[in-house]
Amino acid sequence: MAPMGIRLSPLGVAVFCLLGLGVLYHLYSGFLAGRISLFGLGGEPGGGGAAGPAAAADGGTVDLREMLAVSVLAAVRGGDEVRRVRESNVLHEKSKGKTREGAEDKMTSGDVLSNRKMFYLLKTAFPNVQINTEEHVDAADQEVILWDRKIPEDILKEIATPKEVPAESVTVWIDPLDATQEYTEDLRKYVTTMVCVAVNGKPVLGVIHKPFSEYTAWAMVDGGSNVKARTSYNEKTPRIVVSRSHSGMVKQVALQSFGNQTTIIPAGGAGYKVLALLDVPDKSQEKADLYIHVTYIKKWDICAGNAILKALGGHMTTLSGEEISYTGSDGIEGGLLASIRMNHQALVRKLPDLEKTGHK
Template sequence: MAPMGIRLSPLGVAVFCILGLGVIYHLYAGVISNRLAAFRSAVQHCSLITRRTVDLRDLLALSVEAAIQGGREVKKVHEENALGQKSKGLTKEGAKEFVTHGDLQSHKKMFYLIKNTYPELTVNSEEHDNSVDEVAVWNRDIPADILQKIERGKEVSPESVTIWIDPLDATQEYTENLLQYVTTMVCVAVDGKPVIGVIHKPFTGSTAWALVGQGSNMHPRSSYSISPPKVIVSRSHAGKAQNYIQDAFGNSTTIIPAGGAGYKVLALLDPPPGETESKDQADVYIHVTYIKKWDICAGAALLTELGGQMTTLQGENIDYSGTEANKGGLVASVNVDHKALLERLPNWNPDKH
């Protein structure tokens, strides 16, 4: 006779498993709970350790390198006479707006140098190009003048950073061979405030930079005047600015038309290292129409570090996060009473001009 065996129905097996698991749970619930709590604590600790921040000295050095590399592309395209100029539409004021191969090549180099280094950062550029430059990699060298003046250790969260790049400021002048006005610019804003500004001049090789609160390679001039001032304005809108400025400061005011917002900010300062004094030195920079933030953010950072200001015509601070447009006009100065300057300006609505 075959030995008898105990056979359990599927239901019996299920009941047995449930009872067994219940016993195991009660035996080990305390241990498991403690282990889970320890695990959660370890995960939270690791996330704090691995949460990435960005050192502003590194970001300044990267910004300088991006502006210089973009400038090389701008210069190379011009030397090869390969501008490939075309219109990309009309400005808000109805003027033709141009883009060249120099703009696009510079954008590609500058944008991807930054994004390949810090992919988590928000980078806004005047131009757009869907082709990726995977070769653009920062070597992490820090220029000697930055090492000398800027301390490491000022770190910010990536979420607080907005970067504005202008791959070729003064494109119209670039096409007209007025190369003294051409710049490449990078600005880093933290929580909407400009803290790093870089303005590079490709055709002279000079680079102006500043990190707000830590230093700059630029200096204000020894004297300025607003009685009356020399006012630098856009070549494209000099006529609109003239009456406004003469109403503020009188008919004897010197008005200097010039191309490029970067160039106009530098006209308020001593020349960048390696350059001679410009004939277009000015006391105040005024813009009376709509202007994009990649045009002005770098200059705002430079002026702020040097004790100057850049505001709307109504004296409002400009937020360098969010949308690309500044609709309130512009007045920039250094080493003058900016409030007194604003009080002399007539009321102005840039949306109507």
């Protein structure tokens, strides 16, 4: 029975309902915004759970062992995209512009889709760390890729304890498809996906994955690795692996420094060329004693290889022997020299000064 003396005005009911809807909308949009910031680009960490952000659990620190585990997974998942696109034969090849030397800087669906998987897997697991990646990340096309936080046995076996560092000291470098030029030419053996973690600009862990042979090399400085150096290298007349598509004057530089007996091996991909210096079981992998590059190159191309070489006692420096800092600008100007189990500084002394000789 309706209470006596109270009349419900239709206008009052409508205003009341609208107010109610407003309150509900406010609450719900706040909740949604919270979810988006959790998984979004650089949002504040929150929540927990199996796949919750690592930094939140430990007051702004991240465990490098966990970062290694998720980096391996990211390289493999990115590699699955790279392989899938290549096998579909629909690459949607585009030019991003030209390099300084005038070569086409190419991009394909393989680069874009691999980048999306790798970036969001790492960003979801570690929302507080800086991630620099070769390809543009489309914020309108976000993907939440949960990680189960399981560290694979081979990593646990090599690295027994967690290695915490402040999240703000970390810079991650992703190359979702190294050797894009060769990928478009269907030269599959050169193609890799790479992840590198630098701490205060120093490369500390690297992952290089070959999607077409499903081989993955990883190493952490002062941690462990699943790859090692070969037992011997030819320092006197080295086999030198160099770029086949961004070579500049590298052949002249190599022959001038190490003599005409030197064998030059042109190859695609900076990841492939670092693996050429190591003891890699993959049959499609050529072997070399040194890796030299003379033109400009980007840090996502070289950071993972630098970290792996460093972890195994090798070196990657500019041609004048300077260490490379993996913060700040995207690229390096001074060329590259990579070696392992050799006197690196003695090799540097054999090289000409590129600025003076104009051999870039």
